[in-house]
Amino acid sequence: MSRIGKLPIKIPANVDVSFSGLDITVKGKFGTLENTIPDVLEIEQNEGNLIVSLQNQTRTAKALHGLYRTLINNMVIGVSEQFQVTLNLKGVGYRAAVQGNSIILNLGYSHPVEMAIPEAISAEVVQNTTINLKGCDKEKLGLFASQIRSWRPPEPYKGKGIMYQGEVVARKAGKSGKK
Template sequence: MSRIGKLPIKIPDAVDVNCNGSEIIVKGKFGTLSNSIPEILTVQQNDGSLIVELKSSTRTGRALHGLHRTLINNMIIGVSEQFNITLTLKGVGYRAAVQGKNLVLNLGYSHPVEIEIPEDIKVEVVQNTTLNIKGCDKEKLGQFAANIRAWRQPEPYKGKGILYAGEVVKLKAGKSGK
């Protein structure tokens, strides 16, 4: 039995959870998320908590048990609090701006990079070089941040690029440092 899977999920007061067979719908003040669970799992809703139970203890069943419990927990946290990722642009002339539904990045290329912002994600430019990305779906938020970061990943010689908040790039010595 999964250690993570057997933990109960607490439901905040502002969140509404509906379990219809294998479909789970979570509604909160920041949006609505839905997910389907495999047939090997069941979800029971008790007073103020959810419990994900495993029908048969197979190897794939045990793996899916902890996974889907975490996915449901992330859905509940996302619609009640939202997830936040902070990106920092580090480099000479690197800057960002939001224009309508597009994020415009100047990253040292001969042209500005325009990335379309998904509907359920909010992007805020705090300074010219700091981005705050918020959303209720953790998977979409992480993928969007990774797509932005893919334009200029941090390089190990000067430390330039798009970094997550708190990320430290270990610099290499270069050609002269033998």
């Protein structure tokens, strides 16, 4: 049995979890998330906890057990607290701005990069070089952050690019010159 899968999921007081058949819906103050679980898993709710259990002990069922327990736990955390990702822009002239429903990035190209912000995600720019993204869906939040980062991933020689908060880029020595 999965070590992660057998752990109970604690449901906060402000979160409402409902499931019918294979569909699970989690509602909280930051939004509503839905997911469909495979038919080899069962969900039981008792005393403010959710327990994900297996119907049979096949290899695929065991593989899905911990995954779906974690996905449901992320749904509960997302609608109650929200997830946050912080991106730092490092480079001469690199800056960002939020205009309406899109984010404008100046990344050293001949044109500014404009990206539409998904409706489930909120974005704010601090001091032109720090982007704070918040959302209740961890998967969509991480995907949007990686799409922003893909415009200028950090490079190892000068350390320029778009980096996650706390990310460390291994620096390389450049050309050593003629000897």
